[in-house]
Amino acid sequence: MKKFYGVLAGVVAMFAAVSFASAADPLTINGAGATFPYPLYSKWFYEYSNAHPGVRFNYQSIGSGGGIKQITAGTVNFGATDAPMTEEGMKKLPGAILHIPTALGAVVPVYNLDGVPAGLKLTSDILAGIYLGKITRWNDPKIAELNKTVTMPNADIVVAHRSDGSGTTDIFTNYLTTVNIDWRAKVGRGPSVNWPVGIGGKGNEGVAGVVKQTPGAIGYVELAYAKQNKMKVASLRNKEGHFVAPTLEATSAAAAGMAKSMPDDFRVSLVDAPGKESWPISGLTWILVYKDQADAARGKAIVQFLKWAIRDGQKMEAALDYAALPKPVVEKVDKALKQISFKGKSLY
Amino acid sequence: MSRKTGGNFKDLLFERTTGAFAFLVLFLAVLLFAVLLRESLPALRKFGGSFLVTGTWDPVLEKFGALPFIYGTIVSSFLAILIAVPLSVGAAIFINEYAPPWMKTPVSFLAELLAAIPSVIYGLWGIFVLVPVLRDVFMKPVAKYLGWIPLFKGPVYGPSMLAAGVLLSIMIIPFILSVSREVLATIPQRQKEAVLSLGGTRWEMIRIVIGQHCIPGIFGATILGLGRALGETMAVTMVIGNRPEAILSLFQPGYSMAAVIANEFTEAVGDVYLSSLVLIGLILFVMTLAVNLAAKWILTKMVARASRGI
Numbered sequence: 001m002k003k004f005y006g007v008l009a010g011v012v013a014m015f016a017a018v019s020f021a022s023a024a025d026p027l028t029i030n031g032a033g034a035t036f037p038y039p040l041y042s043k044w045f046y047e048y049s050n051a052h053p054g055v056r057f058n059y060q061s062i063g064s065g066g067g068i069k070q071i072t073a074g075t076v077n078f079g080a081t082d083a084p085m086t087e088e089g090m091k092k093l094p095g096a097i098l099h100i101p102t103a104l105g106a107v108v109p110v111y112n113l114d115g116v117p118a119g120l121k122l123t124s125d126i127l128a129g130i131y132l133g134k135i136t137r138w139n140d141p142k143i144a145e146l147n148k149t150v151t152m153p154n155a156d157i158v159v160a161h162r163s164d165g166s167g168t169t170d171i172f173t174n175y176l177t178t179v180n181i182d183w184r185a186k187v188g189r190g191p192s193v194n195w196p197v198g199i200g201g202k203g204n205e206g207v208a209g210v211v212k213q214t215p216g217a218i219g220y221v222e223l224a225y226a227k228q229n230k231m232k233v234a235s236l237r238n239k240e241g242h243f244v245a246p247t248l249e250a251t252s253a254a255a256a257g258m259a260k261s262m263p264d265d266f267r268v269s270l271v272d273a274p275g276k277e278s279w280p281i282s283g284l285t286w287i288l289v290y291k292d293q294a295d296a297a298r299g300k301a302i303v304q305f306l307k308w309a310i311r312d313g314q315k316m317e318a319a320l321d322y323a324a325l326p327k328p329v330v331e332k333v334d335k336a337l338k339q340i341s342f343k344g345k346s347l348y
Numbered sequence: 349m350s351r352k353t354g355g356n357f358k359d360l361l362f363e364r365t366t367g368a369f370a371f372l373v374l375f376l377a378v379l380l381f382a383v384l385l386r387e388s389l390p391a392l393r394k395f396g397g398s399f400l401v402t403g404t405w406d407p408v409l410e411k412f413g414a415l416p417f418i419y420g421t422i423v424s425s426f427l428a429i430l431i432a433v434p435l436s437v438g439a440a441i442f443i444n445e446y447a448p449p450w451m452k453t454p455v456s457f458l459a460e461l462l463a464a465i466p467s468v469i470y471g472l473w474g475i476f477v478l479v480p481v482l483r484d485v486f487m488k489p490v491a492k493y494l495g496w497i498p499l500f501k502g503p504v505y506g507p508s509m510l511a512a513g514v515l516l517s518i519m520i521i522p523f524i525l526s527v528s529r530e531v532l533a534t535i536p537q538r539q540k541e542a543v544l545s546l547g548g549t550r551w552e553m554i555r556i557v558i559g560q561h562c563i564p565g566i567f568g569a570t571i572l573g574l575g576r577a578l579g580e581t582m583a584v585t586m587v588i589g590n591r592p593e594a595i596l597s598l599f600q601p602g603y604s605m606a607a608v609i610a611n612e613f614t615e616a617v618g619d620v621y622l623s624s625l626v627l628i629g630l631i632l633f634v635m636t637l638a639v640n641l642a643a644k645w646i647l648t649k650m651v652a653r654a655s656r657g658i
Contacts (some may be wrong), residue, residue, distance in 0.1 A: 063614035089617070158505055163590030163607075165407075165615025187408065191615040194406035199507050199601050200590025202611060209475040209586075214506055
């Protein structure tokens, strides 16, 4: 009987190999990187391949750090990252690279407090104070003063953060670093940092798990995750002094606020962006492609796909809880795509 | 070549082939060690021996030390052993010696089924069931009345070293239980009957015969469980709290070696950072190896003593 199963497995494997080989006939574009845009990219690849049967995508969502490593080594055709590459990292590259923004994400503070509805008002200093371990109780006068309509409970604040390295943490700590001098001096920014206080949860689901299971907990997760799980989200005071609730519109507004000062290489942080409506903890996510493509057909396919992604692709963002790129940014990205070339000839 | 292959070519071929397989396994282990060592060189050069005793883990400033992770791995694993061994040995004795025949199969089957559950499921169950229950039913009252004992000090969050230890103990019970049952089953019926015929009670029979016969086997079962607990990653990281600090209190969050590697490896940019994670892997590798070698050594001594005793 065992023998039979062995033979069966062999036959199945053979068929799998054959069908795999025939599936590899169309042009396959390999990519790797960020996990945050993965649901969006999957949808894009699926829709795009349906409309253009000659192109297929293979994307490994191994994390931004992994994406940068792989595009640096040249093992993939494009990389994807939630944090722009550093100058130091770009020096290791074999050629010039472009950061192509594809979508916007927001990171939102979520909490679990009985008797306190969603929309608790917080400022950057309070958030930094909580994560530095300086504000330890929910009825701290600083919090109570901003939220006079609710009675803040006399309870300990349990801080939750991501334990795995992630672009979400990078955006969140980038925000705290930007707005708070203490945070900048003591902790800094990065995909993982040395947290002064708190419990680490693995992934958005891990942080959400800690927050949901622990009365008095506060954490931060991606906007999409908070929405889909109906968690209580806080409002934050933005750069212009307005309290805003985290929404897709407020996230797009942050990018629109930065549009004028957007650098040509798009390596820009959207945290603490100007604009009345701007959600202050927003960030871009990028696809990384080399300016000089080694393969004309592949390069062309990538450019065509990116052109589609910043036009038709943007319409799919809201349904998946990503914020679309605002128009001025799209126009700027479109210009940048013309720089992608094969042997000096633009592939646009 | 002194063995009686009798010049038979097939025999020789078979011996050589299987021999090559055996060496391949050994070769893989050596290769694994070599690669871990090579990749951890940058961290070894930068931190040296202080890596083992430093408690800072700061990816931003690239300052790394493995102490909290080593501590967390050891404490959570031993806590698991402490809980799991009496439970599983007791259960094994009950199933083998006391349980009515209709109960034996279903009980042992269900207990052993625990081994088949994927660890991520244990982790999820840990977050949503075990941690809240442990926190409200056990940790809060204990912290209230016994909070002055260093082991139970500090605020109660839920995710903690204790939660990790308890979850791990549930995960290793099936291993220790099933090996213990096998060990108990090897007791010759005659010896049991001999004790009973001398007027011993059932309890005395178990105590005497097991004390004579089964300690090395149960010790082996414990090591098997310990090995699994040391390397467990997913379930631990979901309930331990992932806080790189070596704190005596079991109610405080901690971290383990396997967990930090799984958590931070994908986003570790920078050579020293990555290399520090590999170095933790190397330490874990050496630690498991050391535990197993020590166990082997103790086991040989025990078996020798046990056989002398009979």
